[in-house]
Amino acid sequence: MNKKLIILLSTALLVGGGAYTYNAFAAEKTGYDIQNEDAREIVETTTPDDTVNNRITFQDISTIPEDEIHIPLNLAKQTATLSYSEVNQNPIVDLVGAYSTNNGVGFEIVANYNLSSGAAVDLIQSASNITQQEAINYYTSGIYSDANINVSNINGLPAILVEGQHRKVIHIISNDYVYSVLTVFDEVSIDYLLEVAKQINLKI
Numbered sequence: 498m499n500k501k502l503i504i505l506l507s508t509a510l511l512v513g514g515g516a517y518t519y520n521a522f523a524a525e526k527t528g529y530d531i532q533n534e535d536a537r538e539i540v541e542t543t544t545p546d547d548t549v550n551n552r553i554t555f556q557d558i559s560t561i562p563e564d565e566i567h568i569p570l571n572l573a574k575q576t577a578t579l580s581y582s583e584v585n586q587n588p589i590v591d592l593v594g595a596y597s598t599n600n601g602v603g604f605e606i607v608a609n610y611n612l613s614s615g616a617a618v619d620l621i622q623s624a625s626n627i628t629q630q631e632a633i634n635y636y637t638s639g640i641y642s643d644a645n646i647n648v649s650n651i652n653g654l655p656a657i658l659v660e661g662q663h664r665k666v667i668h669i670i671s672n673d674y675v676y677s678v679l680t681v682f683d684e685v686s687i688d689y690l691l692e693v694a695k696q697i698n699l700k701i
Contacts, residue, residue, distance in 0.1 A: 572592070573591055669697065
């Protein structure tokens, strides 16, 4: 089995011109609508295709144990408490959707947020079966051909900062997970994504 398979799903969604984010934030919601302010109480409005690419299946977020969800699902409530001024000027206002996918090797957990400006930010938690260094090498290998890549550190973990023409992405790499925060909107800066990334309950 290809050791990189487990992280390829997120990467394919991110490097392809931000197609995933554009689809997730289309004008007409086609996935999940929030039933109320509790992010775990979501209702499926359109059943996703369980055989996307013959590999990926979708799972309601409520079936995932809470202690296995490391990305925040309540940022729309917490934005006012974040310290970074740009976040306060363009706060997160809505959790559009939260769900899990299974690519046959492991789970990914995804949260889609809308900002007050109409922009959007996604968070993705992916299981990883490669070493931190292998993941760093992979994300800095040229897969983001149009982007400036910097290797940094967030809360003690290596982080890849991607600033490209079509997207901005932060990948935080632990021993068992890759956490990604991304946007395809020009008005959302990499510093904004950094502030959001700090809200992830990182598992080293």
